[in-house]
Amino acid sequence: MFGYKVNNDRAGFPLNSITKITNILDNKKINYIVMNNSNDKNIVDFKRKNTYYHYVEVSKEAYELEVKKISIEEKIKTMPFNKIEKLYKVIEDFVNE
Secondary structure, three states: OOOOOEEOOEEOOOHHHHHHHHHHHHHOOOOEEEEOOOOOEEEEOOHHHOOHHHHHHHHHHHHHHHHHHHHHHHHHHOOOHHHHHHHHHHHHHHHOO
16 A cells, blocks of 8 residues: 555554554554554554455555566567557557547
């Protein structure tokens, strides 16, 4: 959602962005826990209104689309020029419909 890497179900944010991140999570009603270095916890639980799993699915779809895009871009880089011209024509026709 924010472009940060997640390791072991945790994401680390720069301190100056915590407020921004938690405001977005609050607005989207996503449960979260903020932990600091002294292991103090700030737990926010929206209970039944939690939309975490919805955003997990949206994020998975976006990730899969990005992987496909990168794969296609890599294949295009190795295509001969005449095939690239044909491909661009197809893309142009599609987006101009």
